[in-house]
Amino acid sequence: xxxxxxxxxxxxxxxxxxxxxxxxxxxxxxxxxxxxxxxxxxxxxxxxxxxxxxxxxxxxxxxxxxxxxxxxxxxxxxxxxxxxxxxxxxxxxxxxxxxxxxxxxxxxxxxxxxxxxxxxxxxxxxxxxxxxxxxxxxxxxxxxxxxxxxxxxxxxxxxxxxxxxxxxxxxxxxxxxxxxxxxxxxxxxxxxxxxxxxxxxxxxxxxxxxxxxxxxxxxxxxxxxxxxxxxxxxxxxxxxxxxxxxxxxxxxxxxxxxxxxxxxxxxxxxxxxxxxxxxxxxxxxxxxxxxxxxxxxxxxxxxxxxxxxxxxxxxxxxxxxxxxxxxxxxxxxxxxxxxxxxxxxxxxxxxxxxxxxxxxxxxxxxxxxxxxxxxxxxxxxxxxxxxxxxxxxxxxxxxxxxxxxxxxxxxxxxxxxxxxxxxxxxxxxxxxxxxxxxxxxxxxxxxxxxxxxxxxxxxxxxxxxxxxxxxxxxxxxxxxxxxxxxxxxxxxxxxxxxxxxxxxxxxxxxxxxx
Numbered sequence: 179x180x181x182x183x184x185x186x187x188x189x190x191x192x193x194x195x196x197x198x199x200x201x202x203x204x205x206x207x208x209x210x211x212x213x214x215x216x217x218x219x220x221x222x223x224x225x226x227x228x229x230x231x232x233x234x235x236x237x238x239x240x241x242x243x244x245x246x247x248x249x250x251x252x253x254x255x256x257x258x259x260x261x262x263x264x265x266x267x268x269x270x271x272x273x274x275x276x277x278x279x280x281x282x283x284x285x286x287x288x289x290x291x292x293x294x295x296x297x298x299x300x301x302x303x304x305x306x307x308x309x310x311x312x313x314x315x316x317x318x319x320x321x322x323x324x325x326x327x328x329x330x331x332x333x334x335x336x337x338x339x340x341x342x343x344x345x346x347x348x349x350x351x352x353x354x355x356x357x358x359x360x361x362x363x364x365x366x367x368x369x370x371x372x373x374x375x376x377x378x379x380x381x382x383x384x385x386x387x388x389x390x391x392x393x394x395x396x397x398x399x400x401x402x403x404x405x406x407x408x409x410x411x412x413x414x415x416x417x418x419x420x421x422x423x424x425x426x427x428x429x430x431x432x433x434x435x436x437x438x439x440x441x442x443x444x445x446x447x448x449x450x451x452x453x454x455x456x457x458x459x460x461x462x463x464x465x466x467x468x469x470x471x472x473x474x475x476x477x478x479x480x481x482x483x484x485x486x487x488x489x490x491x492x493x494x495x496x497x498x499x500x501x502x503x504x505x506x507x508x509x510x511x512x513x514x515x516x517x518x519x520x521x522x523x524x525x526x527x528x529x530x531x532x533x534x535x536x537x538x539x540x541x542x543x544x545x546x547x548x549x550x551x552x553x554x555x556x557x558x559x560x561x562x563x564x565x566x567x568x569x570x571x572x573x574x575x576x577x578x579x580x581x582x583x584x585x586x587x588x589x590x591x592x593x594x595x596x597x598x599x600x601x602x603x604x605x606x607x608x609x610x611x612x613x614x615x616x617x618x619x620x621x622x623x624x625x626x627x628x629x630x631x632x633x634x635x636x637x638x639x640x641x642x643x644x645x646x647x648x649x650x651x652x653x654x655x656x657x658x659x660x661x662x663x664x665x666x667x668x669x670x671x672x673x674x675x676x677x678x679x680x681x682x683x684x685x686x687x688x689x690x691x692x
Contacts, residue, residue, distance in 0.1 A: 278528060279431045279521040282473040285438035285466060288335040292436060295371065296330050297323055301447040301584060306551035311567050312579045316448050318440065321556055321590030325363040325391075327512075328437060328463060328588045329427065333364035335436030336425050337372055349374055354422040356403075356410035358384045360512060360589055361427030366397035377422060379413040381405050385593050407516065428460025429519025438466025444584050445474045452581040455563040455573060457588055458482040458491045458533060459513035461522035467586070468529035481573060482526070482533035483566040485510040485541065485559075491526075491533050494518050509541045509600055512559030512589055534572035539607040540565040545597075546604030548587070558600060560589035609667040611640070613660070615685040616677060620646070620656045628658060631680060635673050638663040 301318045308315045320328035340348050352375030355365050362378040369376035376397040380389055382404055392399050403409035417424045427433065444454060444467070454471055456464040461482075468480040484491050487508035494500045500518045508514055536544075541558045544565035548554045563585040566573040592600070605611035618624040625644065632639060641661040664670050677684050 278469075278525050280434045280438070280465065280469060280525050282438075282469060284431065284435040285442065285470045288331070288432070288435040289439045289442050291338050292331055292334045292439065295334050295368065298443060299323065301444060304552055307547065307564070310547070310551075310569070311574070311583075313567070314580070314582045315564075315567065316451070316582065316584045317552065317554075317564075318444060318447075318584055318586040319554070320440065320586050320588045321554070321560055323364075325360070325367050326589060326591040327360040327364065327560070328440060328586065329360040329364035330368065331439050332427075332430070332433035332436035332462065332466075333361065333425070334368045334372075335439075336430055336432040337365075337368055337374055339432040340423055340425075341372070341374075348423065351421050351423070352376060353425050354379065354413050354416055355425045355427060356380075356406060356413040357427055358406050358409075358511075359388045359591055362392050362397070362399075363388060363395070363591070365425065366392045366395035370396045377413075377416065379403070379409045379416075381409045385591075387593060388591065426519065428462030428515065429521050430462075431521055434462045434466045434519075434522055434525060436466070437463045438470040440586055441467040441470025442474070444586075445471060448582060448584055450582050451475070451478055451584050453479040453481060453578060454584045454586075455481045455483060455567060456586055457510070457513055457559055457562040458484040458518075459488075459510075459559065460515040461491055461518040461526050463586075463588060464530055465519075465522040465525035469525055472529045479531045480529060481566070482530055483536055483562045483572070484533060485513055485562060486535045486537055488514045488516065489535055490516055490518050491523070492535065494523055495527075495533065499523070509538055509545075509558035509596075509603070510562050512557055512591075513562065534566055536562055536565040536571060538603070540568060540571055542600050542603035543568055543607045545592075545600050546608065549601070554587065555590055555592065555597065556587045557589045557592040560587050563587075605663075609670040610664055612662055612664055612670050612673070613687040614662075614674070614677070615657050615659045615687075617655050617657050617683040618644075620654045624656070625658060628660075628682070631676065632660070632662060632673075635676055636665070636669070637673055 299319045299322055301316050304315050304317050307317075323330045337353065340353065353365065353369065354377040355361055356379045357365070358381055362380060362384075366376050366378060376395075377400065378392055378397050379400045379402050380392070382401060384401070389399055389401070400412070402412040413424060416422055425433065440463075441454070444451060451471075454467060456467050458464050464480070464482045471478050471480055482491060485508045487506035488503060488510075490500075490503040490505075493503045500520050500523050503516050505514050505516045541561060544561035545556060545558060547568065548556050548561060548564065564587070565571060567578075567583065567585065568574065602611060606613075616628060618628050625642075629639065629642075639660060640663050641659075643659045645657045645659065662673070664673065674684070674686055
């Protein structure tokens with residue numbers, strides 16, 4: 179009976195789980211019918227989660243047949259039998275939950291649908307980051323999916339959803355999406371795996387490496403529009419003219435449900451989690467993850483983090499609905515979505531506890547910390563969750579010290595040239611790369627004395643340039659512009675004080691002035 183219950187738990191919300199446990203008579207009837215249906219098949223135990231009356235998750239077992247995983251259709255049929263039971267109690271879900279475009283049932287179904295085609299990524303504690311932040315920080319490594327981001331979960335689930343709607347027609351005509359990167363890659367790859375023709379419209383700013391990968395996955399790539407908004411507008415014209423199915427990368431309900439499977443894995447891998455910190459762009463990821471996490475463990479806090487240069491979710495909260503937001507180029511380019519998805523926003527508003535913002539400085543520092551401490555290369559958008567937790571960040575709060583915090587690192591597709599710039603900005607933010615201008619004598623030995631001082635203080639010169647024409651002071655003086663590599667803030671203060679003590683007029687440039 180426990181095995182049959184676990185199968186129903188895959189499709190159930192929290193209220194459903196509690197009612198199912200109480201409804202013993204109904205269960206006996208379902209067990210009888212289901213045993214008859216699966217008579218003669220060998221059952222294989224797999225881990226799953228159930229809900230006890232005290233809202234604490236406990237491990238039970240779901241099952242699959244010897245010929246493969248039980249399909250979503252079979253799960254639906256068993257659930258339908260149970261829903262028709264005359265002795266069943268009150269309605270499973272509250273009216274508010276029923277009104278949401280995505281529920282835990284959708285996420286559970288997606289978890290069964292996609293698990294044969296995506297990686298179950300690790301969620302391990304980081305010793306160095308935990309020590310730095312003062313909490314137990316667990317990193318969910320979604321950037322290790324085959325195409326480099328969590329987008330594979332939603333893309334695969336969406337393709338299966340449309341296959342169920344009409345397999346023959348969908349495989350003939352195919353799907354289309356507008357994307358500058360991760361969604362296009364995920365859709366192209368899984369479309370190739372499932373034999374579905376994929377068209378992706380990418381803006382002119384899309385990285386060439388991602389464009390080439392999409393072509394290698396067999397997708398038809400169209401370069402159109404200066405930004406993702408113009409690319410989407412063009413893609414919609416093809417939907418009308420060619421009958422293609424448009425799949426929104428962050429607002430399609432099946433995309434949100436696929437992304438929510440991360441939440442199920444988080445609770446499975448870190449049962450004692452206290453908080454989950456999720457990057458926010460179009461809000462599809464945080465909508466799915468928060469729905470799953472809050473259903474399985476309601477006391478867990480779910481926070482969103484978005485870049486200051488594209489705070490579209492915060493703008494939507496203020497307006498009470500998704501609104502267009504001005505976008506400034508940001509290191510978190512994957513989160514630069516000017517309008518959050520209406521479906522995603524509706525779900526996220528129901529479950530998310532708070533959304534904060536992070537600066538470009540914090541993003542670059544987060545990328546640098548992951549490279550140096552964890553040997554992980556993560557794109558700016560994927561590192562935003564960590565950025566808010568670092569010292570001085572928006573979530574660097576006393577109440578989270580010593581708690582268990584999970585951070586999904588949701589993408590690792592960063593261009594090498596961009597990575598170089600991000601690392602340099604991170605070093606500057608960490609006061610390990612400093613820029614100053616000093617005025618020295620234009621006579622022989624003037625610059626030599628300055629460089630000797632830098633050498634004595636252990637500063638390594640990265641760049642040096644002296645300027646004569648634009649200095650309106652003594653004719654025998656020049657300005658020397660230096661970029662030096664240091665060991666941190668204490669070392670930088672030591673160098674600055676030494677230059678002032680030696681009588682050098684200096685202009686010390688902070689990162690914000692660059």
